[in-house]
Amino acid sequence: MVQNNHSEDQAKVDKATSISLSSGIHTHAVHTSWALITEQSTYALGVTNEGYILNLHWGPRLLTLDDLPVPLLPPDRSSQDLLANAREEYPGAGGLHYGETAAKVLFADGVRDLDLRYQRFEVEEADACDGLPVLTLFLRDTVYPLLVTLRYQVDTVNDLIIRSATFTNEGSDTIRLERVFSAVWHLPSQYTPRILTTLAGQWSEETRIQRRPITAGTALVESRRGITSLQAAPWFAIEPEHNPFTPAGQHEVYFGALAWSGNWAIRVTGDVNGTTVIAGGISDHDFVWQLGADESFATPDFIAGFAFDGLNGARQRLHRYTRKIVLPQPQAHQPRPVLYNSWEATFFDVHESGQVALAERAARLGVELFVVDDGWFAGRNNDRAGLGDWYADPHKFPQGLGPLVKHVNALGMQFGLWVEPEMVNPDSNLYRAHPDWVYFFPTRPRSLARNQLVLNLGREDVRTYLFETLNRLITQHAIAFLKWDMNRPISEPGWSEYLESGGEAREIWVRHARGVYTLMDALRAHHQDLTIESCSSGGGRADLGILRRTDQVWASDNTHPEARLLIQEGFSLELPARVMESWVTDAGRGEIPLAFRFHVAMLGALGIGGNLLHWSAEELDEAAGWIAAYKTIRPIIQEGDQCWLLSPHATGGALAAVQYTTDDQDEAVVFAFQRSRVFGEPLLPLRLQNLQANARYSIENVTVSLKLNEAKNSAVGPAQSLSGAALMARGLTLPLEHRHAYASCLLKIRRLLP
Numbered sequence: 001m002v003q004n005n006h007s008e009d010q011a012k013v014d015k016a017t018s019i020s021l022s023s024g025i026h027t028h029a030v031h032t033s034w035a036l037i038t039e040q041s042t043y044a045l046g047v048t049n050e051g052y053i054l055n056l057h058w059g060p061r062l063l064t065l066d067d068l069p070v071p072l073l074p075p076d077r078s079s080q081d082l083l084a085n086a087r088e089e090y091p092g093a094g095g096l097h098y099g100e101t102a103a104k105v106l107f108a109d110g111v112r113d114l115d116l117r118y119q120r121f122e123v124e125e126a127d128a129c130d131g132l133p134v135l136t137l138f139l140r141d142t143v144y145p146l147l148v149t150l151r152y153q154v155d156t157v158n159d160l161i162i163r164s165a166t167f168t169n170e171g172s173d174t175i176r177l178e179r180v181f182s183a184v185w186h187l188p189s190q191y192t193p194r195i196l197t198t199l200a201g202q203w204s205e206e207t208r209i210q211r212r213p214i215t216a217g218t219a220l221v222e223s224r225r226g227i228t229s230l231q232a233a234p235w236f237a238i239e240p241e242h243n244p245f246t247p248a249g250q251h252e253v254y255f256g257a258l259a260w261s262g263n264w265a266i267r268v269t270g271d272v273n274g275t276t277v278i279a280g281g282i283s284d285h286d287f288v289w290q291l292g293a294d295e296s297f298a299t300p301d302f303i304a305g306f307a308f309d310g311l312n313g314a315r316q317r318l319h320r321y322t323r324k325i326v327l328p329q330p331q332a333h334q335p336r337p338v339l340y341n342s343w344e345a346t347f348f349d350v351h352e353s354g355q356v357a358l359a360e361r362a363a364r365l366g367v368e369l370f371v372v373d374d375g376w377f378a379g380r381n382n383d384r385a386g387l388g389d390w391y392a393d394p395h396k397f398p399q400g401l402g403p404l405v406k407h408v409n410a411l412g413m414q415f416g417l418w419v420e421p422e423m424v425n426p427d428s429n430l431y432r433a434h435p436d437w438v439y440f441f442p443t444r445p446r447s448l449a450r451n452q453l454v455l456n457l458g459r460e461d462v463r464t465y466l467f468e469t470l471n472r473l474i475t476q477h478a479i480a481f482l483k484w485d486m487n488r489p490i491s492e493p494g495w496s497e498y499l500e501s502g503g504e505a506r507e508i509w510v511r512h513a514r515g516v517y518t519l520m521d522a523l524r525a526h527h528q529d530l531t532i533e534s535c536s537s538g539g540g541r542a543d544l545g546i547l548r549r550t551d552q553v554w555a556s557d558n559t560h561p562e563a564r565l566l567i568q569e570g571f572s573l574e575l576p577a578r579v580m581e582s583w584v585t586d587a588g589r590g591e592i593p594l595a596f597r598f599h600v601a602m603l604g605a606l607g608i609g610g611n612l613l614h615w616s617a618e619e620l621d622e623a624a625g626w627i628a629a630y631k632t633i634r635p636i637i638q639e640g641d642q643c644w645l646l647s648p649h650a651t652g653g654a655l656a657a658v659q660y661t662t663d664d665q666d667e668a669v670v671f672a673f674q675r676s677r678v679f680g681e682p683l684l685p686l687r688l689q690n691l692q693a694n695a696r697y698s699i700e701n702v703t704v705s706l707k708l709n710e711a712k713n714s715a716v717g718p719a720q721s722l723s724g725a726a727l728m729a730r731g732l733t734l735p736l737e738h739r740h741a742y743a744s745c746l747l748k749i750r751r752l753l754p
């Protein structure tokens with residue numbers, strides 16, 4: 001570890017600054033500055049004589065440390081705004097900081113002015129948690145005993161910088177933290193306008209792509225609901241506006257995502273000088289944290305990156321990072337099983353014989369994991385009662401869950417269960433025993449949403465109760481999988497007892513999210529093989545924070561294939577295919593061919609959610625064929641690079657095409673969808689990506705033969721094979737029937753041996 005640039009260990013300090021830089025963290029020999037070099041980008045920062053840390057560059061890779069500018073404050077043009085254009089890495093609120101700030105605090109004597117200056121740095125070659133190089137900068141307030149450390153983790157392969165900050169109170173008086181963002185990012189200023197892309201939605205309509213120009217002012221995306229939220233996803237991308245004078249092929253994208261599942265905010269600010277600044281982290285809405293003597297507060301990670309190859313390049317970088325670094329190991333590299341979920345088939349009408357009948361059909365289709373959704377626990381006949389009482393309903397399961405679990409296991413499937421641990425219905429034994437365990441203000445009614453209240457996971461007794469209850473359930477029934485739901489936002493965020501004991505009740509937003517993390521971490525530590533799906537009325541808790549302890553996400557309650565394509569395209573900008581659970585249900589049945597419905601669900605981790613007792617023998621046969629086909633290409637989908645070749649967002653949902661490619665580019669699969677070609681217009685060739693130009697590839701159209709109940713491959717078109725160059729430059733004619741509504745295809749592309 002390099003301690004600082006005045007220490008004896010100067011091994012990693014680049015003396016010969018003109019040497020072409022390798023990937024990693026480089027320290028300038030003369031100036032206090034650093035270059036974080038990734039395969040395709042450089043992020044550089046340095047310290048001014050006054051002790052301010054400035055961003056010096058973020059974008060295409062620089063070759064030598066000589067390329068870095070000297071860290072200097074810009075000339076003061078207006079004599080009132082010294083720091084406005086200073087590109088500070090972590091500006092504190094106070095002094096002449098009128099622009100975006102990263103942190104705001106209140107000291108015990110009433111001073112509300114934070115003045116952070118650089119002290120020293122450390123470089124680690126590989127950190128203990130993720131094995132990535134890390135630069136840590138130490139800053140202190142000029143007067144008060146407040147230490148702030150800024151962490152820069154570098155994913156050199158994926159061109160990502162992962163930033164966070166930690167506040168430590170080194171004195172004896174409590175310091176009130178009022179904003180503690182994870183990072184402030186500065187894009188290079190430019191003359192031409194930029195476009196901001198974000199993801200917004202609502203129940204049944206998550207991750208819809210939103211695009212708007214960045215102008216002077218701030219665009220704010222955030223959640224104030226105590227969860228990541230259905231309404232906005234903590235992700236952004238910024239691209240140049242299409243401009244005919246931009247060099248062809250240049251498509252630089254800055255993008256980022258927050259690893260946090262509570263209230264969050266991402267603020268994108270432009271000004272009249274063409275600057276773009278992004279600030280984000282835990283939302284400062286209704287946020288205060290009391291930092292006592294010797295206590296520390298660590299922010300979540302804010303991951304951001306630079307891609308020269310457009311939104312597909314950005315999505316692939318985030319996906320690779322998520323698969324390699326974020327997702328729990330070793331599950332992250334095991335195939336996600338094909339699951340069956342009973343929700344849409346039975347809703348609350350869950351009972352042993354019905355579930356057994358579904359399980360038998362599911363097993364015959366090739367399903368590997370059978371999940372009983374809501375409705376299995378005590379008193380749960382509708383959504384008005386039962387939440388909190390996590391034991392099998394004695395009327396529905398007279399001998400408990402045991403016989404059903406045994407039956408499912410005997411059919412060769414694992415068993416999974418739906419739970420909603422953070423919730424309680426007033427009509428439950430748990431609430432009757434502990435009405436004080438929820439968030440509430442004593443003088444206000446407790447607002448119900450879906451007839452339920454939120455348990456205060458800041459309380460240790462609540463967490464202990466939930467751990468013991470869930471631990472017992474998992475142990476008793478060898479439960480392999482939990483669908484962990486969270487169906488309402490937090491309201492009346494009060495905690496009287498904490499307040500009375502001198503605590504700050506506004507901490508609950510953070511304490512709740514941390515409470516969920518702690519609980520999940522403890523359960524996983526006790527049950528190494530357990531996998532968890534994160535659900536919040538669909539995709540309301542899908543982020544890189546929850547994915548450190550969950551294996552997949554339920555992306556939306558909307559399972560209609562047309563809606564799903566749009567939702568999934570947005571989802572895929574942030575999160576990879578292997579975490580996106582996607583079911584074939586009865587939505588669209590009778591209207592949309594089963595093949596189309598399967599192809600849409602196969603874009604992620606395939607599941608079945610329809611009522612199999614109503615499916616005809618032909619439907620069941622075809623479904624078995626598609627499941628078998630999925631299993632053969634599952635590694636390419638779940639581990640490969642994803643590319644949206646035709647964006648349904650851009651075509652208004654009429655056409656879509658997605659390609660997945662293995663790391664070595666030897667194999668790919670392409671899914672294409674056509675809702676309709678109302679004018680009978682010709683289908684244009686589809687240009688693929690990510691192949692080896694010189695290699696030859698076979699192209700097979702995967703279809704399912706109903707008789708044989710298995711997948712069949714046939715060559716596409718007259719050409720048996722094409723070169724990678726031809727597939728990428730000229731493209732492929734898709735085997736989609738002329739004028740056919742809801743036509744789709746699945747193509748297997750395989751490199752032929754020379």
Ligand code: GLA
Binds near residue numbers: 343485487554557
């Ligand atoms: C939420 C989930 C659904 C289902 C129901 C059960 O709405 O998103 O998938 O589990 O709860 O009540």
